[in-house]
Amino acid sequence: MKKNGYTKILLNKALEIIKEIDAKALVLITPSFEGEIPEVEVPIILVGKDFDISDERVKKIPLPLSLGIKNVVNLISAFLVENNIISNGETFLYITPNTLGIRTVKRNIATTKGFFEEAQTVLQRLLEIAVELSLEGKEGYPVGTIFVVGDTKNVLKYSHQIVPNPFRGHKLNVLDKNIKGVIKEFATLDGAFIISNTGRIVAAGRYLDVDPKKLDVHLPPGLGSRHLAAAAISKKTKATAITLSESGVIRVFKNGEIILEYNPRMRY
Numbered sequence: 311m312k313k314n315g316y317t318k319i320l321l322n323k324a325l326e327i328i329k330e331i332d333a334k335a336l337v338l339i340t341p342s343f344e345g346e347i348p349e350v351e352v353p354i355i356l357v358g359k360d361f362d363i364s365d366e367r368v369k370k371i372p373l374p375l376s377l378g379i380k381n382v383v384n385l386i387s388a389f390l391v392e393n394n395i396i397s398n399g400e401t402f403l404y405i406t407p408n409t410l411g412i413r414t415v416k417r418n419i420a421t422t423k424g425f426f427e428e429a430q431t432v433l434q435r436l437l438e439i440a441v442e443l444s445l446e447g448k449e450g451y452p453v454g455t456i457f458v459v460g461d462t463k464n465v466l467k468y469s470h471q472i473v474p475n476p477f478r479g480h481k482l483n484v485l486d487k488n489i490k491g492v493i494k495e496f497a498t499l500d501g502a503f504i505i506s507n508t509g510r511i512v513a514a515g516r517y518l519d520v521d522p523k524k525l526d527v528h529l530p531p532g533l534g535s536r537h538l539a540a541a542a543i544s545k546k547t548k549a550t551a552i553t554l555s556e557s558g559v560i561r562v563f564k565n566g567e568i569i570l571e572y573n574p575r576m577r578y
C-alpha cells in the first residue's frame with residue numbers, strides 16, 4: 311500500500327459515484343487529510359482527530375478511529391440523521407485510506423437532538439476508559455460496568471443506590487485529568503455510573519429500576535441483565551448507556567437499541 315493510502319484515487323472515484331447514486335453526503339475517515347477539499351455539492355464530513363482545516367463546507371467529527379470502521383460508520387450514520395443531513399433510507403458514501411463504502415441509513419440508528427454536540431467529548435472519554443478497562447481489567451481480572459450519560463434527572467428517578475455513592479459531595483468530571491484511575495477503581499462496584507451531559511460523575515453503584523419486558527426491549531440472545539438494563543434505561547429516558555461486558559465487549563445503547571458494538575480485544 312502507498313504510504314498515505316489511496317485517499318486521492320478513491321476520492322476521485324467517490325465524486326463520480328456520488329452523482330450516480332445520488333448520495334447525500336461524503337464522509338472522509340482518515341487520520342490526516344492533506345490536499346484540497348473537493349468541489350462537491352453534498353456536505354463533507356471529516357472523521358478523525360485534530361484536523362487543521364477550517365472550511366465552511368466541512369463538518370469535523372473527532373471520533374477515535376480505533377473504534378473500527380464498522381462502528382465509526384454506524385456513529386456517523388447517527389450523526390448525519392441527527393443533523394438532518396440525511397434521512398432514513400438515503401445513502402452516503404465514505405472513504406478510508408484504502409476503502410470506499412456506500413451506506414444506506416437504517417431506521418433504527420438514531421440519537422437524540424444534540425447528542426453529538428453535548429456528549430461528544432464525554433462519550434469519547436468514556437469509550438476510551440471502557441477500551442482500557444476491556445484490555446487491562448482490574449488487576450488482571452475482567453471488569454464489567456455500565457455508564458449512563460445524560461438526562462440525569464430522569465435516570466436518577468428510575469434508579470437507586472445499592473452501595474453508598476462514592477461520588478456524593480465531589481465535583482468530579484470524566485474530562486478531568488487523572489480521572490481514569492478513579493473510574494477504574496469504582497468500576498468494580500455493582501451497578502451503574504450516572505454521568506451528566508457535561509461529564510460530571512453524579513453517582514456510582516446505582517441499580518437501574520427499569521423493566522426491559524415492560525419497555526419492549528429486545529436484544530440479541532446471550533446478553534444478560536446488565537445489557538437489558540442499559541438498553542431499557544436508554545429507552546425510558548433520553549440517556550445514552552455504555553456497557554462493558556466482562557467478556558470485554560463495549561456496547562452503546564440509545565432508544566433501547568445498540569448503536570455501537572465494539573470488542574477492543576478483537577482484530578477488525
Ligand SMILES: Nc1ncnc2c1ncn2[C@@H]1O[C@H](COP(=O)(O)OP(=O)(O)OP(=O)(O)O)[C@@H](O)[C@H]1O
Nearest residue numbers: 454500501502517518533534535536537539555556
Ligand atoms: N438493573 C441493573 N442495574 C445496574 N446494574 C445491573 C442491573 N442488572 C444487572 N446489573 C449488573 O450486571 C452484573 C452482571 O449481570 P449479568 O451477568 O446478568 O449481565 P450480563 O449482561 O450477562 O453481563 P456480562 O456480559 O458482563 O456478564 C450484575 O452483577 C450487576 O452488577
